[in-house]
């Protein structure tokens with residue numbers, strides 16, 4: 001072993017073991033497949049963490065904690081894996097709660113003007129920091145994130161995420177038509193800049209790159225071909241785009257691509273539909289499109305708060321599941337109006353209610369944690385407390401408001417407590433967020 005290798009092995013041998021005590025809940029499988037066995041609940045559990053990775057999670061009585069290991073006591077709190085947001089736009093923080101439009105108007109009126117400000121480095125950097133603070137305050141530890149067309153907006157995001165040791169995915173928007181000229185790149189520049197960003201950021205620490213054509217209407221055939229070329233040259237990067245969100249958008253795609261049989265086939269034609277492809281929304285898909293998404297092992301980000309706020313429609317979760325499509329939850333800030341995955345679950349529940357479907361609390365919790373990790377193909381790293389996984393987790397205060405305190409105090413079991421938390425909870429019940437076992441609270445104020 002060389003000197004540096006020896007020094008590093010000594011360092012890791014001496015890294016202190018951390019112990020966290022409290023109630024724990026996590027999924028170890030998909031509830032659709034494993035039923036009740038998909039969840040593990042520990043009323044009084046101990047989580048051991050070393051070097052930022054999970055060592056074990058057991059009942060308190062079964063864990064032997066070394067005498068020199070101080071236990072961080074979260075008795076009375078519910079500790080869960082960090083939430084995973086599978087679709088969000090960091091430059092749209094100031095677009096949230098913009099009044100009175102549906103998708104295509106909303107983009108023209110609010111979103112495109114705001115995104116033009118991200119050619120300024122300080123705007124990009126300060127917004128990236130605000131955005132990541134907000135994710136932490138809401139217990140979200142991993143997200144798949146749209147930047148803007150400007151390359152430096154991706155640099156600003158990755159720089160801020162790297163400083164915080166976060167597992168984040170992001171990419172430069174590719175957009176060469178049907179948008180203001182200041183926001184348009186070209187097929188060549190989008191290819192070259194994406195290549196440069198992949199070389200600089202992909203797999204740096206916990207960061208990953210996502211090739212990000214905005215949606216079919218804002219890319220020429222040539223640009224979509226370039227996106228496919230990037231994927232074939234870098235098979236382990238993600239693909240992140242929008243699909244079938246709004247009826248006018250779908251009709252527009254049909255008129256722009258008359259030779260394609262449907263919206264999904266536009267992306268298929270250019271080699272964009274595969275594992276690690278994440279499509280936001282998927283509201284107006286045919287059975288054939290659902291089945292092709294499933295066969296391709298692609299994922300869909302269900303964005304309930306956005307679908308209600310922009311009035312896009314009601315997501316068909318049972319059909320998605322039947323087709324074997326991996327579904328995660330997305331806040332879609334700024335189309336969505338909350339950073340909170342708890343609020344997002346609340347709206348997801350109501351969207352199913354309106355269609356006569358009952359969303360099981362465990363299934364909802366799965367989509368916000370392990371299911372989101374599966375949708376991003378990151379479940380070997382994050383999503384639960386399995387040994388070896390990265391120790392990103394959240395301590396939830398189930399009594400953080402008078403109403404929540406009252407309602408959770410009469411919950412008869414952890415399942416009904418979880419449901420009350422998901423219907424009544426928001427950022428106020430995030431007591432602390434941990435990244436690789438380190439508290440983020442100290443830096444959040």
Ligand code: GUN
Nearest residue numbers: 111214215242306332335
């Ligand atoms: N489709 C194309 N761009 C966008 C966007 O920024 N937000 C949403 N919700 N849909 C889109």
Ligand code: ZN
Nearest residue numbers: 089242280332
């Ligand atoms: Zn979006």
